[in-house]
Amino acid sequence: MRVSGKSIIVTGAGSGIGRGIAERLAEEGASLIVNDIDAQLGEQVAAAIRAAGGQAAFVAADVTQGAQMQALIAATLQLNSKLDAMINNAGWTHRNRPMLEVSEADFDKVYAVNMKSIYWSAIHAVPAMKKTGGGSFINIASTAGVRPRPGLTWYNGSKAAVIVTSKSMAAELGPDNIRVNCINPVFNPNTGLSAEFAGGPLDEARRGKFLSTIPLGRFSTALDVANAALYLASDEAAFISGVCIEVDGARCV
Numbered sequence: 351m352r353v354s355g356k357s358i359i360v361t362g363a364g365s366g367i368g369r370g371i372a373e374r375l376a377e378e379g380a381s382l383i384v385n386d387i388d389a390q391l392g393e394q395v396a397a398a399i400r401a402a403g404g405q406a407a408f409v410a411a412d413v414t415q416g417a418q419m420q421a422l423i424a425a426t427l428q429l430n431s432k433l434d435a436m437i438n439n440a441g442w443t444h445r446n447r448p449m450l451e452v453s454e455a456d457f458d459k460v461y462a463v464n465m466k467s468i469y470w471s472a473i474h475a476v477p478a479m480k481k482t483g484g485g486s487f488i489n490i491a492s493t494a495g496v497r498p499r500p501g502l503t504w505y506n507g508s509k510a511a512v513i514v515t516s517k518s519m520a521a522e523l524g525p526d527n528i529r530v531n532c533i534n535p536v537f538n539p540n541t542g543l544s545a546e547f548a549g550g551p552l553d554e555a556r557r558g559k560f561l562s563t564i565p566l567g568r569f570s571t572a573l574d575v576a577n578a579a580l581y582l583a584s585d586e587a588a589f590i591s592g593v594c595i596e597v598d599g600a601r602c603v
């Protein structure tokens with residue numbers, strides 16, 4: 351068991367990549383706090399983990415709201431007495447379209463869910479981690495943040511902000527024994543956001559366009575990302591901070 355006894359929050363764990371991370375970490379002995387804004391999805395994931403023999407509780411919160419993030423951390427401390435890892439996975443994108451056609455409301459939501467959530471998680475989780483001698487953050491960014499493509503400009507920028515902010519957090523929080531790392535997944539066609547990234551239903555043409563840029567010849571899966579998160583959350587990564595693991599099959603363009 352690689353994360354046995356660790357208290358870990360996964361935000362946006364009601365579906366997609368977050369669900370995969372929560373399930374994998376629970377298999378390896380973590381006590382999971384499954385967060386999502388969608389209570390029905392989140393409750394289902396927590397119940398599935400428990401049914402498989404793992405430890406999980408669902409705590410609803412909108413991670414863009416400071417008071418709700420505060421309540422999420424407080425509920426975690428009440429249930430598990432500590433917070434070892436905060437996995438900021440909840441994310442959102444505007445639909446793939448020309449940058450000038452993205453509304454202000456969609457721009458604001460992209461930055462609120464992808465970036466402001468990290469601000470709130472730091473504000474409320476860092477003091478809790480300091481009290482117990484340290485912890486770690488794992489922020490789910492994207493290959494979009496390092497190799498942007500047209501059509502997702504504002505989303506791409508928000509993920510670049512996640513990457514640089516994570517490196518800066520790592521530099522600032524190191525003396526408190528708090529590690530901060532990122533994961534950059536490449537396209538996964540099986541999540542709630544996939545069609546938005548692709549700009550419409552995933553027909554053969556859209557799938558082929560993405561696939562042709564991935565030398566290992568397949569898309570990423572939630573399990574690929576979960577295995578990277580498992581490593582970063584474990585003590586095996588005790589000296590790893592400020593890095594961004596690219597889970598992208600060597601995506602070249």
Ligand SMILES: NC(=O)c1ccc[n+]([C@@H]2O[C@H](COP(=O)([O-])OP(=O)(O)OC[C@H]3O[C@@H](n4cnc5c(N)ncnc54)[C@H](O)[C@@H]3O)[C@@H](O)[C@H]2O)c1
Pocket residue numbers: 361362363364365366367368385386387388391411412413414439440441442463490491492493534535536537538539541542543544547
């Ligand atoms: N799918 C991909 O191709 C891909 C590639 C790279 C990075 N990512 C990133 O992976 C992460 C997970 O996305 P996914 O693809 O699994 O999509 P998804 O839509 O399946 O999962 C996102 C989850 O976040 C939840 N959520 C949204 N807003 C929230 C909020 N304000 N508070 C709490 N929960 C909220 C949603 O309800 C949903 O369950 C995102 O950060 C995304 O940017 C995805």
